[in-house]
């Protein structure tokens with residue numbers, strides 16, 4: 084392939100148009116835990132995984148929406164679909180969800196962390212965390228940690244972080260992860276959460292080396308979902324009347340996640356960032372390993388996990 088003329092920072096423009104990889108590998112019987120699977124990217128993922136005959140475990144906050152998805156998947160694909168309820172604004176809920184998963188599933192083959200949001204305003208969770216940082220980074224960080232041993236026992240297993248090109252917005256300040264000392268900006272708040280997730284993904288990668296468990300991050304395309312619907316009427320009007328026309332069907336996200344979860348050629352690939360299925364270099368702040376170790380320690384502290392020895 085001819086080398087691109089675009090600088091690394093803009094290569095996503097090309098990758099967005101690239102031909103994406105697919106696989107028909109079966110996922111029959113594989114237990115796939117997917118957060119945020121009531122809507123958008125996560126929903127597209129469970130649809131595609133169900134089509135591939137996987138055993139679906141939805142981790143969701145809204146029982147009614149989850150039941151509707153379960154009915155759809157069972158009717159369309161006749162696969163087992165279970166639901167575990169957890170609000171990712173509450174790390175106690177995440178711990179309970181992990182306990183349920185560990186009690187109910189002797190093996191977990193795939194974990195897809197897709198739950199997420201974008202907020203134009205700073206809000207805080209009951210435990211005092213900035214909400215976007217908590218839902219997009221701390222909650223999946225905690226869930227992944229708590230499931231890690233089970234994933235190791237289930238090897239080969241795969242973890243996929245639904246991240247974003249939005250990590251390029253920047254915004255990560257390890258001295259102010261909760262945005263108490265800076266004016267909040269929705270893009271930078273979102274960017275901070277996604278950079279933190281990428282930095283800790285590389286830390287997970289090192290700790291999982293040689294275990295048969297892989298971890299990768301991905302941008303799920305620019306797709307029509309409910310993200311941002313929690314914001315004000317002007318934001319929603321713009322999203323649905325202007326941005327909407329430039330966005331694609333989230334089925335492309337489902338197909339890409341299926342590829343990353345199922346393709347035999349992905350079995351040993353770990354610690355990479357993909358634009359859908361194209362391997363891409365993330366922005367420089369997301370590659371700062373010294374910062375990564377700092378964010379890892381802070382994330383352990385904030386989620387109440389035991390610090391590394």
Ligand SMILES: NC(=O)c1ccc[n+]([C@@H]2O[C@H](COP(=O)([O-])OP(=O)(O)OC[C@H]3O[C@@H](n4cnc5c(N)ncnc54)[C@H](OP(=O)(O)O)[C@@H]3O)[C@@H](O)[C@H]2O)c1
Nearest residue numbers: 119121122123124144170171198199247305306308309310
């Ligand atoms: N859409 C895009 O173009 C795009 C681009 C880059 C990255 N992403 C990433 O894709 C992921 C999914 O977003 P989406 O676009 O699919 O948006 P979406 O349609 O709004 O779906 C978000 C999912 O996360 C769940 N969720 C939100 N807050 C939660 C909480 N507090 N606790 C538990 N679950 C919660 C939602 O549950 P409810 O159904 O109950 O609301 C929903 O299932 C996010 O990580 C986002 O950053 C999306």
